[in-house]
Amino acid sequence: MHYATTPAAPAPVSLTSARRAEAAFARLHGADAALLLPSNVTATTAVLLALSNPGGHIVVSDQTCDPLRAALTAELTGSRRTVTFVDCTEPDAVVAAVRPATQVVYTPSLSDPLMRLAPLGELATYAQMNDLLLVVDNTALSPAEVRPLESGAVVVIEDASPCLDEWGDVSAAFVTGAGRHLAPVREQAARFGGQVDPWAAHLLERSLSTLGLRLAARRHHAERVADALRGHRAVRTVHRPTFDEAPWALETHDGFGGLLAFEVAPDVRDLGAVLDACAADDAATGSTLALPALTTHAHLSERVRQEAGISRQLVRVSVGTQDPGPLIRGLLRALDTAAGPRPPSGGERC
DSSP: OOOOOOOOOOSOOSTTHHHHHHHHHHHHHTOSEEEEESOHHHHHHHHHHHTSOTTOEEEEETTOOTTHHHHHHHHHHHTTOEEEEEOTTSHHHHHHHOOTTEEEEEEESBOTTTOOBOOHHHHHHHHHHTTOEEEEEOTTTOTTTOOHHHHTOSEEEEEIIIIISSSSOOOOEEEEEOHHHHHHHHHHHHHHOOOOOHHHHHHHHHHHTTHHHHHHHHHHHHHHHHHHHHTOTTEEEEEOOOTTTOGGGGGTOSOOTTEEEEEEOTTOOOHHHHHHHHHTOGGGTTOEEEOGGGTTTTTSOHHHHHHTTOOTTEEEEEOOSSOSHHHHHHHHHHHHHHHOSOOOOTTSOO
């Protein structure tokens, strides 16, 4: 595995906690330095403003969802930048969107909730050949799965949730990359105010020491859940990358994290019951299920959601470090109930 581990520091919590957390995160990415900022919105907005100029153009992944998408649109256009949203998992779409004024390409390494991989090496090569800066949001994978700086990205952004923070109770984000890029990011971030509480920074620093172990478990558990869902009659599609589908990722990725999504067949109407059945199982604690059409994408019209590939039948799953057996059993039981009785086989009479 190519990630490093950072032992928890025994020093007392103080104002230097943020500096220690930044140093630990930078080491995980093999970077010069890192910044710890109050939120992913603050971090991403500050990065894109710092790496572009008024009059510049930025290509942004169309898988970016609110509140980040709305904040980027308002802040960047208000600062005299123009933004084009495209499918950054398709290099041809990025090439077609680039203009003479383009300065930055911003994409997640793995989109959420559709779990589409961005070909970071191909995007970075194109960016370098055309004097562009590639910025990668690596939240869904973390440095335990891929280190985008090694593929040619200049800056990496990661929200503390769902990977970095072991318990999911810290609101913060990291930015890492070459020092020459982080200095203007720090200046931009200061405009938005706020800082990460020292205790929260200490919790993050401590969590980073177990990142590799936790992500290895979550990866394995997510694969088990995906395999179980692929064979169910009520499941139409499972959204989770594989090395068979993306063999190029063997050179850059250790795995695909603890996230997946699945689409239930259209005739299954009561998805709330599927979520409730799993939430009722205490043994499934550590994993969460959500309906993006009712949460992250609820503000969009039905037409826009459909264009983005977010159907009302889509369920997003974040798999925890605990044994996924109870979660799998709860999901299959709930899906069996939601799908109704099995149709008679060919040799049976109605």
